[in-house]
Amino acid sequence: MNNRSTLGSKLVASPYIVWSVLFIVAPLIFVVYYSFTDASGAFTLENITALSKYAPTFLRSIWFGIVATLICLVIAFPLAYFISQSTEKVQRTMVMLVMLPMWMSFLIRTYSWMALLQDTGIINSLLGKIGIDPIHMINTEGAVILGMVYNFLPYMILPIYSVMAKLDHSMVEACQDLGGNRLTVIRRCIIPMSMPGIVSGITMVFVPSVSTFYISQKLGGGSFDLIGDVIERQFQQSYNYNLGASLSLVLMVLILVCMAVMNRFSGDEEGMVI
Amino acid sequence: MLKKRIASVLFALMFALLPLSTAFAAEQSDINALRGTKLYVYNWGEYISDGADGTLNVNKAFEKKYGIEVVYDTFDNNEVMYSKLKSGGVSYDIVIPSDYMIQRMITEGMLDKIDYSNIPNYKYIPEKYKSLAHDPKNEYSVPYTVGMVGLIYNTAMVDEAPESWTALWDESYANSVLMINNPRDAFAIAQSVLGMDFNNESEVSWRVAAELLKEQKSISPAYVNDEIFLKMESGEAALAPYYAGDFLTMQENNPDLAFVYPKEGVNFFVDAACILKGSQNKLAAELYINFLLEPDVALANAEYICYASPHTEVYSNPEYSFYGNEILYPEDGKFKTQLFLNLSPETLALMSTLWDDVKNHVPSPASSNRAFFFGGATQAVADDGEVMTPEARKYALYIGIFALICLAYVVFRYARKKYREKV
Numbered sequence: 001m002n003n004r005s006t007l008g009s010k011l012v013a014s015p016y017i018v019w020s021v022l023f024i025v026a027p028l029i030f031v032v033y034y035s036f037t038d039a040s041g042a043f044t045l046e047n048i049t050a051l052s053k054y055a056p057t058f059l060r061s062i063w064f065g066i067v068a069t070l071i072c073l074v075i076a077f078p079l080a081y082f083i084s085q086s087t088e089k090v091q092r093t094m095v096m097l098v099m100l101p102m103w104m105s106f107l108i109r110t111y112s113w114m115a116l117l118q119d120t121g122i123i124n125s126l127l128g129k130i131g132i133d134p135i136h137m138i139n140t141e142g143a144v145i146l147g148m149v150y151n152f153l154p155y156m157i158l159p160i161y162s163v164m165a166k167l168d169h170s171m172v173e174a175c176q177d178l179g180g181n182r183l184t185v186i187r188r189c190i191i192p193m194s195m196p197g198i199v200s201g202i203t204m205v206f207v208p209s210v211s212t213f214y215i216s217q218k219l220g221g222g223s224f225d226l227i228g229d230v231i232e233r234q235f236q237q238s239y240n241y242n243l244g245a246s247l248s249l250v251l252m253v254l255i256l257v258c259m260a261v262m263n264r265f266s267g268d269e270e271g272m273v274i
Numbered sequence: 275m276l277k278k279r280i281a282s283v284l285f286a287l288m289f290a291l292l293p294l295s296t297a298f299a300a301e302q303s304d305i306n307a308l309r310g311t312k313l314y315v316y317n318w319g320e321y322i323s324d325g326a327d328g329t330l331n332v333n334k335a336f337e338k339k340y341g342i343e344v345v346y347d348t349f350d351n352n353e354v355m356y357s358k359l360k361s362g363g364v365s366y367d368i369v370i371p372s373d374y375m376i377q378r379m380i381t382e383g384m385l386d387k388i389d390y391s392n393i394p395n396y397k398y399i400p401e402k403y404k405s406l407a408h409d410p411k412n413e414y415s416v417p418y419t420v421g422m423v424g425l426i427y428n429t430a431m432v433d434e435a436p437e438s439w440t441a442l443w444d445e446s447y448a449n450s451v452l453m454i455n456n457p458r459d460a461f462a463i464a465q466s467v468l469g470m471d472f473n474n475e476s477e478v479s480w481r482v483a484a485e486l487l488k489e490q491k492s493i494s495p496a497y498v499n500d501e502i503f504l505k506m507e508s509g510e511a512a513l514a515p516y517y518a519g520d521f522l523t524m525q526e527n528n529p530d531l532a533f534v535y536p537k538e539g540v541n542f543f544v545d546a547a548c549i550l551k552g553s554q555n556k557l558a559a560e561l562y563i564n565f566l567l568e569p570d571v572a573l574a575n576a577e578y579i580c581y582a583s584p585h586t587e588v589y590s591n592p593e594y595s596f597y598g599n600e601i602l603y604p605e606d607g608k609f610k611t612q613l614f615l616n617l618s619p620e621t622l623a624l625m626s627t628l629w630d631d632v633k634n635h636v637p638s639p640a641s642s643n644r645a646f647f648f649g650g651a652t653q654a655v656a657d658d659g660e661v662m663t664p665e666a667r668k669y670a671l672y673i674g675i676f677a678l679i680c681l682a683y684v685v686f687r688y689a690r691k692k693y694r695e696k697v
Contacts, residue, residue, distance in 0.1 A: 239357050
């Protein structure tokens, strides 16, 4: 009985297992292999030691990722709460509106931000009409973070919303019955219960923010690199797969560490406090 | 008698047909046999007349003439093209790289020798574009377009017309200078200013050029490629180095733009059609290259691409819209030019690490453009060559503070939990 069910489940899972071996495990092995070899395929640690000069780039990427994630969280949480409290019709429309930008290519949307933020762009010419001097926005760190927040915000809203929408409302009522005011209800009841959504939202925003390259090239003017830019350049421009792979490997490890820390952070969640 | 007459007629016919049959070393039957086959072409983006606005669709015309299907892909720069081919995931018959990349591909055995007897139109290429250093024996490449890099400027935004590359370092143009986001071209500009050879292999001179590029960062240039079109046309930037042909396209949309070949010298390039080793359809590839050199096809391409054409029948044609254009076809020797050649693997590696350094260099005085979110954080003087630049320390500090807050919170929660358990 037991054997048969495991065989059955294995069969069901097999397409995914084949998929993940081919497209997840094998590439990972390649990344590790390239990181520790040189162009001729001989073992070397040179790619790893060469990384020290990219430390500022790593730090900048991680910091940008943290800032973008925090801003997304601050925007997304109240919005998700608001959506989940609305009537079903409003909910459907709002979720649609959140997803709507994702129907368009990420590249086109980022490129349009360039036209918006330029010194002679749409925002500055509107400001000029009401008599405000143009603000230099394009090619700054702020513009890059704005691009990250804009592009990845839906990935924060949707998981939080989907957890909140399924929230057991009797818990909220119980909390209110025990004398909690609105703030206490949110702090002690809603936030702890929507923690799974928050955690997956943070993951889904932080990881792509840290590794992005297109946003920093278009909105940052290419004048400072994020780690994704360096990796892209190793593969596309310099044809240095080995250095590129070792950069990716370290990036993966860093992200894993961040995620592990965060899971630890939210892991001992007993619905008590935030 | 009759026999003799028939024989002489036959002879005459044979002689009449002779030019036709020698024009192509390949027999007509061989060409006919290619019907229904496929030809894979890999070219720069926007680099062939594609039938838009009533122009000639070159690929369609070729398909119609020979019945060979053209599978056409594009790339944005030589290095991307090289990486794609080198990674082995793709196979093409024809590529159109630039000079130095052609030389590199020849050195690495990636190109096949061309049978020029199948390309009679090669006669339209003048001698000055043949036997150049990247293909000294004319074995591997057929010039497609040529051109020079120059300085585009917006007359409404500059006080006086620049004559020198040093305008790109001028503090009065802070935040409105663009640079080509490509190490080879960016270094060439610095090397011109310093009076260096673009193809020198001396480590010191590359490092000096990199220092000059780092210096430029104090006026915050934006490193861009095709965004140059948007930024120059909209008046967002005052100065940008770019290809002469693209300037003509931009000027159509913004008449304020002007162009100069800086006095220090500029890069001259040749993009040429090559056949890749392992091509499955070499004869068709040669037919295609020959077709590109048909005077009307070459003219259509030259009109569409706006780059200079190395084709005698194009640039001497008075009906050609850039006939005698001084920017595209300056007198020979009027400007100092240098060709890019392939660099040794060591110099290439050096160039790419130096380029990473340039991109990540933060000029020491607080620059004006970081006021948007981070309130103009002042930076201490950077000790160059040091790994932890002031900027890196700043980010490390931020991350550290963030981590400390998180840690403090975890400790606090743990302590409270213990406390509650006790109570």
